[in-house]
């Protein structure tokens with residue numbers, strides 16, 4: 034019964050019910066099963082420490098198994114060498130396709146040479162794999178648009194288009210070893226930079242270029258420590274902090290923890306507008322509590338179903354679905370990509386986006 038449900042769900046997702054249309058025809062249901070036999074697919078995820086990767090791994094496993102594949106799913110505790118080892122083992126075990134969310138996008142060149150020598154195909158999952166010819170496809174959300182959406186949220190919330198301001202802002206960036214991080218930053222800056230340039234957004238610390246604001250390994254603790262320093266050095270005398278650009282939820286959690294410790298969250302000292310990404314449960318709770326303003330919602334079910342379509346196509350010797358063949362250059366070649374559409378959730382729409390879609394239950398957010 035479970036399997037039947039999973040198959041129906043996978044088919045529904047493949048048909049684009051969750052808003053991720055495709056250019057090529059999809060294979061669904063029993064038709065999709067033909068040929069999958071007991072082929073082994075390797076799924077390498079970065080870490081279990083963030084909610085989203087657990088969900089990504091679960092969705093991939095469920096949806097691949099519903100199509101009749103066997104799945105080798107591994108998490109690497111954010112350790113690059115562990116991930117390389119895991120990918121090597123997947124090749125040794127005879128995986129036909131590898132689906133990899135890289136920890137360090139540039140650290141897989143050697144192991145993927147072995148994959149290619151063994152005729153194993155490779156799909157980069159969510160994060161582009163850099164500096165290798167041996168990556169066949171990339172499936173992700175539109176990472177630049179993630180940043181644009183965060184920037185536009187800030188623009189609207191503060192009324193920047195109506196000429197309001199100046200506002201005091203601080204900027205955070207994601208992990209410099211993750212190719213996505215600069216896309217998020219550049220997307221957000223494409224909206225915010227004109228307001229920084231005309232003085233409507235004042236970065237009080239002066240720290241705004243990507244390398245200065247980047248947080249290695251997306252660590253909450255590092256973001257918290259940096260926010261502590263920013264508040265102490267720049268906002269101690271009662272200067273108002275209006276907005277913080279955070280690229281994702283793990284950083285936003287650290288930023289909120291710091292602000293809470295510094296007495297934010299009162300009538301005199303309200304929380305600033307604060308962005309995020311992933312709609313992790315603690316962050317959705319923080320949105321409901323008024324500590325975080327928004328989070329980008331990337332439906333991991335949609336991404337998984339797209340990757341399953343890619344796996345099916347590859348193993349049937351067909352071209353996999355793509356909708357972008359220009360943007361993602363990995364320093365060796367442009368990797369054909371399928372980019373799903375991100376949307377934002379906030380306190381006003383989260384019920385529709387997150388609960389009505391079946392992603393969370395009300396109880397998950399209590």
Ligand code: BGC
Pocket residue numbers: 083085159160211213251281282283310311331
């Ligand atoms: C993902 C984000 C995630 C971040 C930290 C990025 O590559 O696209 O969704 O928040 O990694 O895990």
